[in-house]
Amino acid sequence: MSPRVVSAGAIAGLVSRFIVAPLDVVKIRLQLQPYSLSDPLAPLREAPAYRGTVHTIKHILKHEGLTGLWKGNVPAELMYVCYSAAQFTAYRSTTVFLQTAVPQHRRLPDSAETFLAGAVSGAAATSVTYPLDLLRTRFAAQGRHRVYSSLRGALWDIKRDEGFRGFFRGLGPALAQIIPFMGIFFASYEGLRLQLSDLHLPWGSDDATAGIMASVMAKTAVFPLDLVRKRIQVQGPTRSKYVYNDIPVYTSAGRAIRVIFQTEGLRGLYKGLPISLIKAAPASAITLWTYERSLRLLMSFDEDKDDKGAL
Template identity: 25%
Template sequence: MNTPPSSRVASFGQTEINWDKLDKRRFYVNGAGLFTGVTVALYPVSVVKTRLQVASKDIAEKSAFSVVKGILKNDGVPGLYRGFGTVITGAVPARIIFLTALETTKISAFKLVAPLELSEPTQAAIANGIAGMTASLFSQAVFVPIDVVSQKLMVQGYSGHTKYTGGIDVATKIIKSYGVRGLYRGFGLSVMTYSPSSAAWWASYGSSQRVIWRLLGYGNDSKATAAPSQSKIVLVQALGGIIAGATASSITTPLDTIKTRLQVMGHQENRPSAKKVVKDLIAQDGWKGFYRGLGPRFFSMSAWGTSMILTYEYLKRLCAIED
């Protein structure tokens, strides 16, 4: 018989901290600072990935290394942080929305799947997947406009793209040309990309953790009485993050490539549709064109996912309410 979420926590040596055990004020304040630091560290990977995805066929830069080399040659280190100010401005509210929706939905989802009497990894995959998809859907309203503006800043002056003076300049020109809806260019594809990606990431993370713990002898039917050490908990969480990043990036890179190309197109009247973007990618590189930037995206999702989950789990321990 499957154990309820509350006793499941105990069987894994207090490796999970539920939403009702957190000091929400500390959680949001400390979380804003911690996740800003993670974004600073990993932002350059997003710039490289975006440039690879929008490069025209005649551009010589075909590898992540050559893109980095070109950016440093032309703009120095600041070039790796183009659009960062815009991203960090929107990242805090988007992250708050995401984490709140994630944790509250996860509790309801576990209760929903409990009567099905599935294996614990399967329950975790379903509950975490539902929570991840729901959280992504809620946060897209804030994230998509930030994504549109920041990606235009990332590729400005590159492969024929327009140059801007900053995020406000980008937003102003988009609204002038297309109205507010222009800031939601690719919204449908963003939902189709990030929601399944978030679902796959959290489902993989939740289930892989439990599989790993069982392999280490900490399953519900285990006779082990000693709780795992803090270092072992962190190691399992990190490994779960890597597995989750690999799974999510492999599934969603094609949609991400199409979405990015749609969002960074210029302001011409005959902007191509998603169908035209697909045809152009196939004509230029064949089906492998959909996986442009897979290396940086895989690294980004694995590195971001691992860093994010370790930061997130640390944040929860930091903000846990003492019994």
């Protein structure tokens, strides 16, 4: 793969991540809200009662300023770059292994190979970059009172107070998302693609439409595990210092789902889902727009170098 393509992809990802970061902070705040808004005591609690995306943004701007919408963006940017690199490497290595190490007569169907390679690469990338994901969540969960003075300070404090395992709180539900997500996505995509091909959609992109619909279905199905992961990530000695200082202690992902369902209802397991689905569209558009222009700019630099070298 051309270095220009890799560089343009990295630039596009970083720019896109920066622009949609406020939506990610809003999603995390909504996910961490540990009580139902129908609770009559909700407005009386010390912690804010976020009532949707717009209300959450207004509250953060009023009490934490504009920079509050970008809390956790540094570890999030680092996570994006590292995740992409790890995922690409693991996907390629797994695909090559399945194609060369397995005898031809025992080879899996192409769809099964793609599914397996995707699941393995997703699990590997998630595991490698998980500490950055945890740091992103903890910084986004900070309100007006800072829990960590800096990224470096957070690394030191977590290592000192929680040990190495502290960086991997919630890794279980994070990995548990991957296989069902991949399975639901590919099964939905294949089924929808065949059905949509007979409809002759006016915009003509059956594959893209099927991909978007399959992604929405898969994300919705595994979203409770994402919410549980966020809740577990802020456990530990600093639990009482975040915006929500009364998040229950969860001993496992299964218990967390039961407790949330009992105390917050079914809707409680899907807090932040709408904004999670909404941010996917602008993120993709910004990524593609930035990628094309970054690649064009990098290619123009190379052409200038060639012209100067020829003189």
